[in-house]
Amino acid sequence: MVGTQSFVRSLERSRLSLTRPDRPVEFELLGLRWDLLDEVFAPVFSPSTAVALDLLGLGQAGRGGWSGSFLEIGCGTGVIAVCAALAGCERVVAADVNPRAVENAALNAARHGVADRVRAVRSDLFSELREERFDTVFWSSNYVRAPEDYTYGSMHERAYVDPGYRAHRRYVAEAPLLLAPGGRALLHFSSRGVLGELREFAREYGRHLEVVGSVELVEGEYGDDVVEHLLLEIGADDGAGRG
Numbered sequence: 001m002v003g004t005q006s007f008v009r010s011l012e013r014s015r016l017s018l019t020r021p022d023r024p025v026e027f028e029l030l031g032l033r034w035d036l037l038d039e040v041f042a043p044v045f046s047p048s049t050a051v052a053l054d055l056l057g058l059g060q061a062g063r064g065g066w067s068g069s070f071l072e073i074g075c076g077t078g079v080i081a082v083c084a085a086l087a088g089c090e091r092v093v094a095a096d097v098n099p100r101a102v103e104n105a106a107l108n109a110a111r112h113g114v115a116d117r118v119r120a121v122r123s124d125l126f127s128e129l130r131e132e133r134f135d136t137v138f139w140s141s142n143y144v145r146a147p148e149d150y151t152y153g154s155m156h157e158r159a160y161v162d163p164g165y166r167a168h169r170r171y172v173a174e175a176p177l178l179l180a181p182g183g184r185a186l187l188h189f190s191s192r193g194v195l196g197e198l199r200e201f202a203r204e205y206g207r208h209l210e211v212v213g214s215v216e217l218v219e220g221e222y223g224d225d226v227v228e229h230l231l232l233e234i235g236a237d238d239g240a241g242r243g
């Protein structure tokens with residue numbers, strides 16, 4: 001499903017996730033307990049957090065295999081950032097434009113004993129992070145495109161839609177600039193988004209997008225929506241005509 005219908009449904013998902021009576025204050029994922037604050041994206045009502053963990057190879061919390069530095073843009077509850085630290089990353093930054101998400105990520109880092117390695121920061125994409133470099137930069141994004149002139153009705157809606165893909169345009173342009181040598185800029189996107197538009201941004205900025213992981217799920221209120229989740233790597237264009 002594309003266009004207006006997808007955007008309206010996503011806003012409805014945002015509204016329901018905040019108001020449904022079974023919204024928990026704690027939840028379980030990967031066999032661990034996590035805090036969930038008001039106004040923060042709830043991994044219990046969407047498969048996307050678990051899918052992102054799988055696409056990154058972080059689906060087995062605490063099993064190691066990672067090292068170096070990890071920046072999570074749009075950390076929400078901080079599950080992915082905390083799992084990166086539990087997997088072995090020595091320096092993790094969990095950033096979100098939503099102040100409640102920043103608070104939530106700090107709570108979960110403390111809860112899982114990695115507060116010394118996970119710094120939670122309020123940042124509009126990279127606005128507060130210009131001086132740092134990372135081995136991995138990752139965003140599980142609000143991949144549904146809202147119309148250019150849509151004005152957010154709440155902070156929580158920012159987890160679901162991106163008006164005019166303004167944030168995606170900036171992410172594609174700027175994420176590679178934050179990388180340490182040999183680092184990777186990654187984006188969790190899906191078929192609910194408009195990949196063609198992302199590829200256009202990439203071309204404009206001399207970048208290419210490579211699909212480095214994918215998984216297909218049946219989702220949606222009616223169980224009839226086949227969604228392909230993609231892990232995209234944003235690279236500098238090598239002139240080989242990719243992108």
Ligand SMILES: C[S@@+](CC[C@H](N)C(=O)[O-])C[C@H]1O[C@@H](n2cnc3c(N)ncnc32)[C@H](O)[C@@H]1O
Nearest residue numbers: 041049074075076096097098124125141158159
């Ligand atoms: C789909 S949610 C993912 C949350 C979390 N990573 C997870 O997987 O549960 C997208 C997140 O991106 C954040 N976000 C949206 N626009 C942002 C921006 N311009 N800068 C930083 N974070 C942003 C939202 O607040 C939200 O927490």
